Amino acid sequence: MTFLAVARLGRYTAAAEVLGMNHSTVSRRIAALEQAMGGRILVRTAGGWEITELGRRAMAAAEGIEASLRVLGEDTGGDPVQGMVRIAAPEAFTSAFLVPAMTRLQQEHPGLAIELLAATQRVRQNRSGVDLEVVVGRPQVHRAFATPVCDYSLRLYASAAYLDARGTPSGIEALGQHPVIYYVESSLQVDDLDRAVQKLPPSPPSIRSTSVFAHVEATAAGAGIGVLPDFLADRDDRLTPVLRDEYAHPLSYWAVVRDEGPRNAAVAATLAALRGYAGVAAD
Secondary structure, three states: OHHHHHHHHOOHHHHHHHHOOOHHHHHHHHHHHHHHHOOOOEEEEOOEEEEOHHHHHHHHHHHHHHHHHHHHHHHOOOOOOOEEEEEEEOHHHHHHHHHHHHHHHHHHOOOEEEEEEEOOOOOOOOOOOOOEEEEEOOOOOOOEEEEEEEEEEEEEEEEHHHHHHHOOOOOHHHHHHOOEEEOOHHHOOOHHHHOOOOOOOOOOOOOEOOOHHHHHHHHHOOOOEEEEEHHHHOOOOOEEEEOOOOOOEEEEEEEEEEOOHHHOHHHHHHHHHHHHHHHHHOO
């Protein structure tokens, strides 16, 4: 079970905190398990500890034990939706959909602990550090279950003050005269997000950021025309749609869990709550 915590959380210190033990105890237990199995079950990466092929065998056994303990809890009347669920998702999705959905779920199941990691990136083929990932675009994954969550579009927005001062562009080509606010090009890891601005003309120097909320604030402050998620910008009274009938880049959010995930009561409940809330809120 110590190994299972490290495999899911990706760090010895995080596992130690959840398990109520110190870092050295976690390290000793992992070393003892590797010695018993005759090889490495974890390997260090830039993103934390990831499981090896041998580690997958250990994880299957650990999850079997966990499932048995969960059944025992259910037989005695305990809530099966408990324990830790760790979710990685883009920050805009986390703010607009994930936080309110998980707040409701946690209120219904007080024994459920939820950790949210803001990340806009490609789906990881080895998802040992998280139980559920939300990504932009349909992912290509192995040993995993992927399901659509909701659709949205990137559209153009500006502040009323900016449009008064600089004028409203007459068409897509006219955007070449306006600073366009979007992600730092070199930091983009998602092809669908990169393609959103490929159809736009080159623009003057502008403010770029790795944070979508920086995009929103820069646009509201009058720094230029922002390429923003409609589910965020349409609710912001500071922003005015631009070229609404001429530009829209449709996208979708997908949830990814390991094949075993939907059989875990806590993960299954998390996925259901997430899809239910986001599907309604995004419409």
